[in-house]
Amino acid sequence: MTNPLSVVIITKNEENYIEDAIKSAEFADEIIVLDSGSTDETCNIAKNFGVKLEKKEWLGFGAQKNYAVNLASFNWVFVLDADERISEKLKNEINTVLEIPRYNGYHIPRLNWFFGKSIKTCGLYPDFSIRLFNKNKGRFSDVSVHESVILEGKAGKLKNHMNHLAYENVEEFIEKQKYYAKLSKKKKNFLKAMLGPCWTFFKIYILKRGFIEGWRGLVIAKIYSKYTFWKYIKKS
Secondary structure, X not given: OOOOEEEEEEEOOOOOOHHHHHHHOOOOOEEEEEEOOOOOOHHHHHHHOOOEEEEOOOOOHHHHHHHHHHOOOOOEEEEOOOOEEEOHHHHHHHHHHOOOOOOOEEEEOEEEEEOOEEEOOOOOOOOOEEEEEXXXXXXXXXXXXXXXXXXXXXXXXXXXXXXXXXXXXXXXXXXXXXXXXXHOOOOOOHHHHXXXXXXXXXXXXXXXXXXXXXXXXXXXXXXXXXXHHHHHHOOO
């Protein structure tokens, strides 16, 4: 018998994404949407699918996800972002793994989509992170951005990826990186702000073969380089 699964999704103004996220998770025994003040149709769309909808003021990425996980009725949870989709192959693999879990959690590969195309270079694939785990054995780090699951014991790895609709256009990409830079806890460091972007660009575009992606690879390398600069210089 397969262990029951709760899928949790945190949202704010995700009306363009939440429907497909929920549809990809309908194989789960429970879907929880935790909203932090949407002013669009996100909550109404979620209600139409009969999910468990809860609301909580924004606590920061790590704390918000921990709050959402604690709402789950079952021990095993899958944390899904609104712009992510669980593929059919991944769904089947999750169901198989949950029959007799060998680990307390599992790294899930993620295929990122930038400007309408999937990207397998630039160091962006397989982009593993723990998303499937026993909530009694793991929790998210309590940080404002770039949170990750801290797990008791070793984590396994699944083979099939989920899809991440990262950025639809360049402007959205730039604005999100500026936002992440403001949330970063990095201390101001002029030397790193000057040298870091050069290394970031070289690593992504050359070492990680971003040049294979054409103009997308160039843009990705340039914007992540700017992010490296912003997080050491641009502080709110």
